[in-house]
Amino acid sequence: MFGLKFPENNREHTDSYYAATSMDGGDYPVLQGDVDTDIVILGGGFSGVNTALELSERGYSVVLLEANRIAWGATGRNGGQVIGGIGHDATQFRNSIGDEGVQAVHDMGIECVEIIRERVGKYEIDCDLRWGYCDVALKRRHLGWLENTIKEQESLAYPHQLQLLDQDSVKEFVGSDAYLGGLYNATGAGHVHPMNLCLGEAKAAVSSGAQIFEQSAVVSIQQGDRVKLFTDSGSVNAARVILCGNAYMGELVPQLAQQMLPASTCIVVTEPLGEVLASKIMPADVAASDPRTALDYFRMTPDRRLLFGGLSNYTGLVPNNYSQVMRRKMLKIFPELESVGIEFAWDGQMGIGINRMPQLGKLADNIYFMQAYAGHGVAPTHMMARITAEAIAGDSERFNIFARMGHRTFPGGRYLRRPGFAVGMLFYKALDYI
Numbered sequence: 504m505f506g507l508k509f510p511e512n513n514r515e516h517t518d519s520y521y522a523a524t525s526m527d528g529g530d531y532p533v534l535q536g537d538v539d540t541d542i543v544i545l546g547g548g549f550s551g552v553n554t555a556l557e558l559s560e561r562g563y564s565v566v567l568l569e570a571n572r573i574a575w576g577a578t579g580r581n582g583g584q585v586i587g588g589i590g591h592d593a594t595q596f597r598n599s600i601g602d603e604g605v606q607a608v609h610d611m612g613i614e615c616v617e618i619i620r621e622r623v624g625k626y627e628i629d630c631d632l633r634w635g636y637c638d639v640a641l642k643r644r645h646l647g648w649l650e651n652t653i654k655e656q657e658s659l660a661y662p663h664q665l666q667l668l669d670q671d672s673v674k675e676f677v678g679s680d681a682y683l684g685g686l687y688n689a690t691g692a693g694h695v696h697p698m699n700l701c702l703g704e705a706k707a708a709v710s711s712g713a714q715i716f717e718q719s720a721v722v723s724i725q726q727g728d729r730v731k732l733f734t735d736s737g738s739v740n741a742a743r744v745i746l747c748g749n750a751y752m753g754e755l756v757p758q759l760a761q762q763m764l765p766a767s768t769c770i771v772v773t774e775p776l777g778e779v780l781a782s783k784i785m786p787a788d789v790a791a792s793d794p795r796t797a798l799d800y801f802r803m804t805p806d807r808r809l810l811f812g813g814l815s816n817y818t819g820l821v822p823n824n825y826s827q828v829m830r831r832k833m834l835k836i837f838p839e840l841e842s843v844g845i846e847f848a849w850d851g852q853m854g855i856g857i858n859r860m861p862q863l864g865k866l867a868d869n870i871y872f873m874q875a876y877a878g879h880g881v882a883p884t885h886m887m888a889r890i891t892a893e894a895i896a897g898d899s900e901r902f903n904i905f906a907r908m909g910h911r912t913f914p915g916g917r918y919l920r921r922p923g924f925a926v927g928m929l930f931y932k933a934l935d936y937i
Contacts, residue, residue: 517851548701552705556704
């Protein structure tokens with residue numbers, strides 16, 4: 504168990520359970536002066552850190568610039584669920600990537616989880632990685648979806664065993680009367696302390712030769728045969744740049760901003776429950792979520808607190824009383840927690856594209872980007888980092904599968920694309936109640 508500590512200012516981490524139980528973050532320096540390197544990476548979340556690690560392991564000189572702290576954004580604010588699969592539905596791109604491309608995306612959805620498993624073992628990262636995941640069904644039609652999931656995964660040679668659960672057997676994993684059944688994955692999905700995973704991967708990247716600079720926000724990008732990124736106190740000149748800012752990059756690169764919207768999610772964490780109550784509500788210590796558009800997701804922490812998230816909001820705005828709202832949602836699932844206090848509450852932004860698939864490609868021959876994981880990025884970020892490193896090293900086969908996927912820009916321009924998308928998503932949220 505980790506000791507509790509809290510950030511000191513707003514450029515440090517948000518007041519999350521993860522920040523309070525994080526390992527030593529390294530306290531990397533601010534960029535000062537001008538630096539030359541092979542590759543510069545913008546963004547210190549899972550995408551950027553793992554790309555730095557993949558490339559430094561291959562012998563490239565790498566500089567990573569983070570505006571705040573490593574894992575400050577979505578990486579350090581998510582539910583910590585390690586789930587396989589890449590994006591929403593690769594078959595929508597069959598005309599552009601073919602049947603082989605669809606199968607390759609499915610296979611990468613398995614490999615992305617294995618990257619985490621192998622990386623934690625190789626670098627001995629202390630991040631509470633645990634296996635076991637349960638999709639839970641609130642409605643009869645959800646049970647049909649789960650049955651179809653098993654059939655689909657079997658047809659694609661998924662290597663992990665999936666167990667369909669009825670209303671009684673689901674309670675062996677989630678102790679709630681709210682669910683009609685579920686789907687259990689014992690070894691192919693699980694949960695993790697995401698901030699500690701990323702901090703450990705950052706240390707691994709530095710040990711492989713990468714340089715990391717924190718509190719070094721990029722204010723402008725100069726394109727050319729060599730790309731130059733400027734901060735308030737320095738610059739980095741590189742042969743290639745990889746943009747990994749995702750939902751926190753703002754309008755720095757308008758072309759990417761037009762293809763992705765930041766959407767909010769909120770998480771609360773209870774006070775310690777004690778072994779008896781914790782074992783009653785989550786007897787198998789799995790991560791869980793339901794299949795709705797505005798889903799709930801939850802899991803137990805190592806010190807026996809319930810971490811409960813959801814309240815997805817496509818306006819990108821967070822209600823002032825989100826902690827109380829999340830507590831009410833939690834009590835609908837676990838009324839036994841009525842007298843339990845909430846000790847941590849925070850929100851974060853996730854990048855979402857219209858087709859809900861990760862966006863990976865090039866803006867120029869020497870400018871790469873990755874973004875828009877639609878709230879499903881802990882494992883897929885690791886895959887996008889790997890195939891980008893492969894492409895830079897000369898093998899673009901897997902990178903090009905994603906580059907061939909067309910990603911539409913949101914209509915309405917800078918100011919209207921957000922409300923337009925939010926209105927559209929109300930339709931899908933309404934289906935949650937049918």
